[in-house]
Amino acid sequence: MxxxxxxxxxxxxxxxxxxxxxxxxxxxxxxxxxxxxxxxxxxxxxxxxxxxxxxxxxxxxxxxxxxxxxxxxxxxxxGLGRPIGDAEHWQWVQWLHFAETIGQHLATLTQHHVVLRKDWMRSPTVMKYETMRLARTLAVLEEALEGQDYLLASGFSAIDTNVGYSVYGAQRFVRLDALPNVAAYSARLLTRPAFQKALPPEGAERLYLKDFYELPDV
Ligand SMILES: N[C@@H](CCC(=O)N[C@@H](CS)C(=O)NCC(=O)O)C(=O)O
Known part of the structure; x- marks a missing residue:
């Protein structure tokens, strides 16, 4: 099972x-x-x-x-891995881990904007700092995605499910207007039936209640 x-x-x-x-x-x-x-x-x-x-x-x-x-x-x-010996193996491994580099900023911002419900519990300094650091990780993807649909030149692989989820979450905290490659990547992933099926169905408990979380005005 x-x-x-x-x-x-x-x-x-x-x-x-x-x-x-x-x-x-x-x-x-x-x-x-x-x-x-x-x-x-x-x-x-x-x-x-x-x-x-x-x-x-x-x-x-x-x-x-x-x-x-x-x-x-x-x-x-x-065919969604790139095994040892494959020319893209180490790149595949690199992006797999980079998904968590993005994910750590996403987790901190989710704690501050969503989980810590009262304003006094939140740190505007941490929120601004983490937003800036999250934006820098997205800038790395912006460059890597230049001229290609997915993170590897050979096409879609399992790392796009890992990094793709991080981008899905990140855009609630960083606007993608200045990152056209990342925006197109995110939209492309959302057209995949598997990604759509992995999102909450109607009525399910959601983690994010807003499409975008603004930084506190302090
Ligand atoms: N690096 C771990 C992170 C897992 C993780 O922290 N998951 C969060 C949800 S995004 C969780 O289970 N949080 C529940 C809690 O901390 O109580 C992974 O990628 O699996």
Whole structure:
């Protein structure tokens, strides 16, 4: 039995989109962020109490990057990995990890804008600083995407599900007007049926309630 533990609009969207891209069968277990994930039962799957966690037969694995590597290595017929020996292998690995470089700024901004509900809990300094650092990571993608549809010249791969989710979240905090390649990349990913299926269905609990979160005016 293959089972993915997920929270809508969280980083586990990467693993969900990838499972759909690969056409693998799985059971989806959706966790609410309104209840603690750090429970004795769930920590057996993900010791820090985070999503995603994937159960596949005897294996339980957490961390989106690790799940991506696991899936493309175990099911190479998908063609979504770039195995060792492939000319793009190290680039593929690099972007896989860069998804989390973007993701760390996204997580801090999500904490400040969404999770910490009262103004006094938030730090405008951290919010501005992290927005600037997030924008710099998007500028890296802007350059890398010049003249190509996806991050690798050979075309779509699993890293686009990882980086793609980071861009999906990042644009709630950084406007993409000055980043046409990133904006087109994001729009392109949103046309993919797998990515669409990985987004919250009507009525599901959402992490983001606004399309864009403005910086505090202080
Ligand atoms: N680097 C990890 C991050 C996982 C993570 O922190 N997930 C967040 C959602 S984006 C989570 O589960 N948060 C729940 C919590 O901290 O209680 C990954 O990519 O899997």
């Amino acid at each position: 293959r089972r993915l533990h997920h929270g809508w609009e969280s980083r586990s969207t990467r693993s969900l989109a990838l499972l759909y891209e690969m056409g693998l069968e799985f059971e989806l277990v959706v966790h609410s962020f309104l209840k603690p994930l750090y429970t004795e039962a769930y920590r057996k799957l993900s010791p820090a109490g985070r999503v995603p966690a994937l159960e596949d037969g005897d294996l339980t694995i957490f961390e989106t990057g690790a799940i991506t590597e696991y899936l493309v290595t175990t099911y190479p017929q998908s």
